[in-house]
Amino acid sequence: MIPSGTVSPEQTPSSDRAETRGDAFRKQGRIEEAIHAYLEALTFPLPPALCLKLARCYDQLNHHTEVCRWALAIVDAGDDFTTWLAGCALFQRHAEEGTWPRLRSAKIALVSSFTTTQFCPLLRLAAARLGIQIDLYESHYGQYQQDIIDPGSRLYAFGPDIVILAVHEGDLRLPDHSATPETDVRNEVDRWTALWKMVAERSRARVLQFNFALPCEVPAGHLASRLPGSRYMMTQAVNLRLGEAAGHAVSLVDCERLSALVGKRQWCDPRYWNLSKQAVALDALPLLARHTASVIAADLGLSRKCLVLDLDNTLWGGVIAEEGLAGIKLGQGPEGEAFAAFQDYLLKLKRKGVILAVCSKNNYADAIQPFEQHPEMRLKLQDIALFVANWESKPDNIRKIADTLQIGLDSLVFVDDNPVERDIVKKFLPEVDVLPLPEDPAYYTRALSQYLGLETASFTAEDSERADQYRARAQIKELEAAAGSLEDFYRSLHMQAIVTPFDDAQLPRIAQLIGKTNQFNLTTRRHGMPQLTAFIKSPDYVHLALRLRDRYADHGLVSVMIARCEGDVLDIDTWLMSCRVIGRTVEATMLEHLCRQAAQAGCTILQGTYIPTQKNAMAADAYAKYGFEPADHADGHQVWRYDLRARGPITNTFVRNVDSWETLDGPP
Amino acid sequence: MELHDRLEEVFRQVFDNDDLVLRDQMIAADIEGWDSVAHINLMFGIEQAFGIRFKGNELADMKNIGELKQFLADRTNSDAAPMRKMHP
Numbered sequence: 001m002i003p004s005g006t007v008s009p010e011q012t013p014s015s016d017r018a019e020t021r022g023d024a025f026r027k028q029g030r031i032e033e034a035i036h037a038y039l040e041a042l043t044f045p046l047p048p049a050l051c052l053k054l055a056r057c058y059d060q061l062n063h064h065t066e067v068c069r070w071a072l073a074i075v076d077a078g079d080d081f082t083t084w085l086a087g088c089a090l091f092q093r094h095a096e097e098g099t100w101p102r103l104r105s106a107k108i109a110l111v112s113s114f115t116t117t118q119f120c121p122l123l124r125l126a127a128a129r130l131g132i133q134i135d136l137y138e139s140h141y142g143q144y145q146q147d148i149i150d151p152g153s154r155l156y157a158f159g160p161d162i163v164i165l166a167v168h169e170g171d172l173r174l175p176d177h178s179a180t181p182e183t184d185v186r187n188e189v190d191r192w193t194a195l196w197k198m199v200a201e202r203s204r205a206r207v208l209q210f211n212f213a214l215p216c217e218v219p220a221g222h223l224a225s226r227l228p229g230s231r232y233m234m235t236q237a238v239n240l241r242l243g244e245a246a247g248h249a250v251s252l253v254d255c256e257r258l259s260a261l262v263g264k265r266q267w268c269d270p271r272y273w274n275l276s277k278q279a280v281a282l283d284a285l286p287l288l289a290r291h292t293a294s295v296i297a298a299d300l301g302l303s304r305k306c307l308v309l310d311l312d313n314t315l316w317g318g319v320i321a322e323e324g325l326a327g328i329k330l331g332q333g334p335e336g337e338a339f340a341a342f343q344d345y346l347l348k349l350k351r352k353g354v355i356l357a358v359c360s361k362n363n364y365a366d367a368i369q370p371f372e373q374h375p376e377m378r379l380k381l382q383d384i385a386l387f388v389a390n391w392e393s394k395p396d397n398i399r400k401i402a403d404t405l406q407i408g409l410d411s412l413v414f415v416d417d418n419p420v421e422r423d424i425v426k427k428f429l430p431e432v433d434v435l436p437l438p439e440d441p442a443y444y445t446r447a448l449s450q451y452l453g454l455e456t457a458s459f460t461a462e463d464s465e466r467a468d469q470y471r472a473r474a475q476i477k478e479l480e481a482a483a484g485s486l487e488d489f490y491r492s493l494h495m496q497a498i499v500t501p502f503d504d505a506q507l508p509r510i511a512q513l514i515g516k517t518n519q520f521n522l523t524t525r526r527h528g529m530p531q532l533t534a535f536i537k538s539p540d541y542v543h544l545a546l547r548l549r550d551r552y553a554d555h556g557l558v559s560v561m562i563a564r565c566e567g568d569v570l571d572i573d574t575w576l577m578s579c580r581v582i583g584r585t586v587e588a589t590m591l592e593h594l595c596r597q598a599a600q601a602g603c604t605i606l607q608g609t610y611i612p613t614q615k616n617a618m619a620a621d622a623y624a625k626y627g628f629e630p631a632d633h634a635d636g637h638q639v640w641r642y643d644l645r646a647r648g649p650i651t652n653t654f655v656r657n658v659d660s661w662e663t664l665d666g667p668p
Numbered sequence: 669m670e671l672h673d674r675l676e677e678v679f680r681q682v683f684d685n686d687d688l689v690l691r692d693q694m695i696a697a698d699i700e701g702w703d704s705v706a707h708i709n710l711m712f713g714i715e716q717a718f719g720i721r722f723k724g725n726e727l728a729d730m731k732n733i734g735e736l737k738q739f740l741a742d743r744t745n746s747d748a749a750p751m752r753k754m755h756p
Contacts, residue, residue, distance in 0.1 A: 056686055082681055082713040089684035117705045271724045275708065282712045 015041040019050065026053070031060050044419055045436055048077040055090045067091070068100035068128075075129040076436070079286040081118075088121035091128060101430070103131030103410065104300055109160035109205070110136065111144035113171035114279035122285050126293035130302060130453070131410075141277060148195050151202050161528075162296060163199050165192075165209040168255075168279035169235060172212060176219060178229045185234050189241040196250050200530050206299055208251040208292070211239045213259035213267055248458045248508035249529055251299055253292050255280075262287060294452035301516025304433060304453040305407055306355040306385070306470075307346070308398055310416035311367055315343060315379065317441065321366040331376025338441040343378035345445045353463030354454055355385045355405065355470045359397045359414075362389040385470040394421050395428040404477050405470050406579050408518075408615075413453055417441075460509045462556035472553035473580055490585055490654040493550040496662060497586070497655045499593045502536050502543045509557045510545060513578060518615040520587075521576040522608065522622060527562075540565050541573075542597045546590055548581055549661055555581055561590050563597070570594065570603035575622075582618070588652035591626055595649035606642040607631070626650055671740060675733075678713040682706060692734030718744055 022037030035057045038050055055070035071091035074083055091100075110116055110123075120138050127134045137158040139147045144165060147155040155163070173191065178184045196207045212235050218224045224232035239256055246252055259267035262284050272278040280288055297303065312319045316339050317329030329336040350356050356379070360367050367389035371381045381387065386404055388397045394416075402409050409431040416422055422434045433453050437444060456463070480489050502510060511529050518524070527535075535541045546559040558578040564571050572594070577586060591606075598606060608623045610616075624630075627647055628640035642650075656662075676690045683701050696702040702710075711727050714720075714736075720743050730736050 052681075060686070080716070082678070082709070082716060085709055086681040086684060093684075118709065271722070271727060272708065272712075274724055275727050276704065278708070282709070 015043050017041075019053075022053065026057060031057050045438075046073055046077040048074050048080050048083040051077050052083050052086055052090075055087060059090055059094070064094040064096060064099040067094040071125065072100065072129045075126055075286075075290065079283075079290075081122075081282045081286055084122055084125060084286045084289075085118070088125045091125055092121070095128065095133075100128060101131055102128075102133050103302060105133040105135060106161045106296065106300060107135045107159060108137070108162050108164060108296065109139070109155050109158055110164045110166055111139045111147045111155065112141050112164075112166035113144060114166070114168050115141045115277045116166055118278070118282060119166070119280070119285050119289060122289035123292055126286075126289040127296060129290075130293055130297040132293070132297060132300065132302065134296075145195070148198050148202075156203050160203060160205040162299060163203070163205045163207050164292065165195065165207060167210055167212075169212040169215055170279060172231075172235060172238065174231050174234045174238070176231045177227075178231075178234065181229045181234050181237070185237045185241065188234075188238050189245065192242060193245050196245075200249075204528050204530055206249075206251065206528055208253065208295060208299065209242070209246075210253045210255045211242060213255045214264070216264045216268070248511070251295050251457060253288070253295055255288070258284070258287060258291060290452060294455040295457075297453075298455040298457040299515070301457075301512065303456050303516075304413050305353075305411040305466075306357055306401075306405065306413070307349070308357045308359045308401060308412050308414045308432075309346070310418065310421070311358060311360040311362060311370075311389070313417040313441075314415060314437070314444075315339060316370060316374075316377075320370060321362060325369060325374055328370065328374070330370070330374060335441060336376070338444065340376055340378060342441065342444040342448070345448060347378055347383065349448075349454065350383055350467045351464055352459065353456065353466040355407075355467050356383055357386045357401050357405070358384050358388060359394055359401060360389045361391055361394070364389045382471065383467070385467060386474045394425055398425065398429060398432060404474050406473065406582060407470075413451070415448070457515075458508045458512055460512065460556075462509055465554065465556060469553045469555050469580060472550075475552060476550075487654075493552075493584065493654075495548060495550045495584065495586075495655040496658045497549075497589050498547045498658055498660070499544055499589065502532065502545055504536075506545050506557060507532055510560050513557070513560055513576060514574065517576040517578060518613070519579045520582055520619045520622075521613075521616050522572070522619050523574055523611045524613050524616060525574050527574065535562055542570065542594070542601065544590060544593050544597070546586065546593075548586060548655070554661075559586055559590050561594060563594060565601050565603055568603050569605045569607050570598045570601065572606070572608040575608065585652055585654045587622060588626065588650060589655045589657070591650040592652050592657075595644060598644060599649070604644050606644065608640045608642075610638045610640070612636055612638075671737060671744070674717060675714070675737060675740065678710065678717050682710045682713050690733050692732065692737065694733040695731065714740070720744065 018037045018041035022034045022041060025034035025037060035054065038054050038057065042050060051070045051073040055067050058066035058070065067090055071087040074087040110120060116138060120136055124134050124136060137155065137160060139155060144167065147153045173188055174184055192209070199205055199207050214232065214235055218232050220227060220230045220232065224230040227233060243252060266281060267284050268279060269281040272281060309315060317335045318327055320328055329339060331337070331340045346356060368381060368387065370377050371379065386401050388401060390397065398412065398414065402412060409429055413433045413435055414422065414425045415435045415437065417437055425432055426434050435448060435451055438447050476493070479492065507529060511532060514527050535543055542563045542565065544561040545557055547557050548555040558581045560574065560576055561572065562574040564573055575590065594606060608628060610620060610623065612620065623640035628642045630638065631641040632639035672690065676688065679690060680686055680688050683699060683706065688699070696707070711722060715722060718740055
C-alpha cells in the first residue's frame with residue numbers, strides 16, 4: 001500500500017495515450033479492446049482511476065473474478081474516496097463464492113457516535129482486500145450506548161464476532177475546562193470500560209474502539225498543553241488510560257495517530273459535520289477503513305508472519321557481486337543512510353515477532369559477504385531465519401522458504417526493489433503479498449511502515465522470540481535430513497515440555513493460537529477471551545497448555561487442548577498445535593496429559609472430533625495414529641473414541657515432562 | 669472533456685451506473701438512488717473532480733442539473749484555483 005504523498009503515479013505520455021485509446025474504445029462499446037489498452041496503460045504504482053476503469057469494463061463483460069480483482073486493487077492504489085465508493089459497489093455486485101480470495105468471514109457490528117453510512121461499504125472493501133468477508137450490522141448513529149446497554153438489542157441478536165465502537169472526540173463528556181481533571185478523566189474512562197465490560201458479558205464479541213483524535217480547534221491555544229484541566233489535555237489522558245485499560249482484551253484503532261497522519265484539517269471538515277454528522281471527512285475514510293480492517297485482520301489471526309527480502313538495492317545500494325564490499329552503498333552518504341535506516345526498521349519488526357528470510361539471485365558466497373564483513377550491516381546472519389541465495393526463480397525459492405519454515409504462502413510478504421520480480425511473484429504466487437517498494441530507498445521504511453499486513457493483536461514473550469525459533473526450526477530441518485532414523489532424530493532434539501492448566505497470564509497467547517491456527521487444528525473452534533475465561537472457571541472443563549523447549553530454542557506455548565467431562569467420557573472440544581512444532585511427537589505428549597486428567601476426573605473414554613476444513617487435512621489422522629477408533633461420522637464431522645481401560649494410557653518417550661526447564665546440553 | 673461529460677462521469681461513479689445520462693431538467697427524484705447519503709457523496713465527488721469547494725449552504729440545495737452545471741461553470745471560470753485531473 002503506497003502512502004499518498006510519498007509516491008505519485010507517474011504516467012508516461014505513452015501510458016496516457018493508451019488510456020485515452022481505452023476511453024475511446026469503451027465509449028464505442030468495444031470493451032475487450034478497451035481492456036487491452038487500459039492494461040497497456042498500467043503504471044506503477046497502480047493509478048486508482050485505471051483500476052476502476054478496468055473493473056467497470058469487466059463489469060460490462062460480467063467477468064466476476066476480474067471485477068473483484070480490480071475493485072480490490074483500488075484499496076492498494078490510494079485513498080480517493082469516490083473511486084473507493086465506486087469500487088465498493090462493483091465489488092458488492094460481483095463478490096460471490098470463488099470470485100475473490102476469501103480466507104475468513106466475520107460478523108462485525110458497528111455502533112457509532114457519528115454517521116457511518118459511507119464508512120461501512122469502505123470497510124467491507126478494505127476487509128475483503130485482506131481476505132475477510134464481513135457480515136455487517138450498523139446501528140443508527142448516536143445509538144451506541146443504548147445498543148450496548150440493552151441485553152435485548154438488535155446488536156446482540158446479530159451475534160457479532162467483533163463490536164466496533166466508532167466514536168469521536170466530540171462525543172467525549174469532558175468540559176472545555178475542568179477544575180477536577182483527574183475525576184473527569186476517570187469518569188470518562190470508566191464510562192467506556194463499562195461499555196466494554198457489558199459487551200463481554202452479553203456476547204462473545206471482542207471490542208474494537210476508535211480512540212479520540214485531538215481536534216484542530218484549541219481555544220486555550222498553546223497554553224492548553226500545560227493545563228491539565230483543559231479538554232485538550234484531558235482528551236490525551238483519556239486516550240492514554242483507555243490504552244492501559246484495553247490490554248489484550250480490547251483492540252484500539254489509533255485515530256489520534258491517523259488524524260495526524262492525514263493532517264487534522266483534512267481529518268474533519270466542518271461542512272460535512274454540519275450537513276450530515278460526518279466526524280471524519282470523506283477524504284480520510286478510506287485510510288480509516290484500511291487501518292480498521294487491518295486491526296480486524298490481526299484480531300482474527302490473519303497477520304502476515306514473514307518478510308522475504310531481496311538483497312541488492314533492497315538491503316544495500318548496488319550489486320554486491322559486481323561492486324564488492326567497498327562498492328555497495330550502506331551507512332555512508334544519503335543513499336547508504338537510507339538503506340541502513342531500512343535495515344534498522346527491519347530489526348525492529350524482527351523484535352516484534354516478524355520472521356525475516358532472504359531470497360536473492362546471487363552466489364551464496366557473495367550474498368553472505370556483507371552480513372559477515374560489512375561494518376555498517378545492521379542485519380546479521382543470525383537475524384535471518386532462512387537465507388536462500390541461488391539462481392533459481394524467486395517463486396520456486398519462496399515456495400521452498402514457506403516449506404522449510406512450515407508456514408503458509410499467505411503468511412509471506414515479498415520485498416524486492418525489482419518490479420519485474422515483484423510481478424512474477426504476484427503472478428505465480430498470488431497468496432504472497434508483495435510490498436510496493438517506491439523507487440527512492442529513502443522511502444522504503446515509510447512504505448513498509450504503512451503496509452498493514454503486519455499489524456498484530458497482541459505482543460507476548462513468544463512473539464519477541466519467534467523469529468529466532470523459526471531460525472532454529474530451519475536448522476532442525478537440516479538435522480532431520482542428517483539423522484539416521486526418525487527415532488534418533490527425535491531423541492537428538494532433547495525435547496522437554498511443561499504442561500499446565502490455563503492461567504490468566506497465558507490467556508492472550510492461547511487466544512492468539514486459537515484465533516490463527518489452521519493446520520493442526522482438529523475442530524477450528526475460534527473461542528474468544530470471554531469463553532476461555534468461562535472454561536477456566538467451569539469445573540467441567542479440562543484445559544491444557546504445552547510449552548516446548550529443545551536443544552535449539554524455547555518454542556514457547558505451542559499446543560492447546562480443551563476437553564469437557566460428560567459422565568465417563570472426556571470429550572475434546574479443541575485441540576491444536578502451532579505448525580512450528582509439527583512432526584515432533586508433541587501430539588502424544590498432549591494425549592499423555594489428557595489421559596492423566598481423565599484418570600483424575602474418573603473418565604474412562606477419550607472422545608475426539610475432527611472437523612475438516614480447507615487447511616487442516618494434516619490433522620485428519622491425528623486420532624487414528626494414537627489408537628482412537630472411529631465412532632461416528634455425521635455432517636463431515638468424524639468422531640473418534642479411545643477406551644482407556646482396554647488400551648491403557650498414551651505415553652511419549654521422546655519428550656520429557658518437566659515442571660521447570662532443565663539444563664540443556666546443546667547449542668543455545 | 670466538456671463540463672457536462674465530466675459531471676456525468678461523477679454521477680456514473682457515485683450511482684454505480686455506467687449508462688446514466690444527464691439532462692438539464694433532471695432533479696434528484698429522476699435518478700435512482702439519489703437519497704441524502706448519495707447527495708453527500710455526489711457533492712464530495714464534484715468537489716474533488718472540479719477542484720472547487722461548496723459553501724456549507726450550497727451543499728444542501730441544488731434545484732436541478734442545469735442549475736448545477738451553471739453553478740460549476742461560474743465557479744470554475746472565476747476560480748483561480750487550478751482544476752484537478754478527474755478520475756473516470
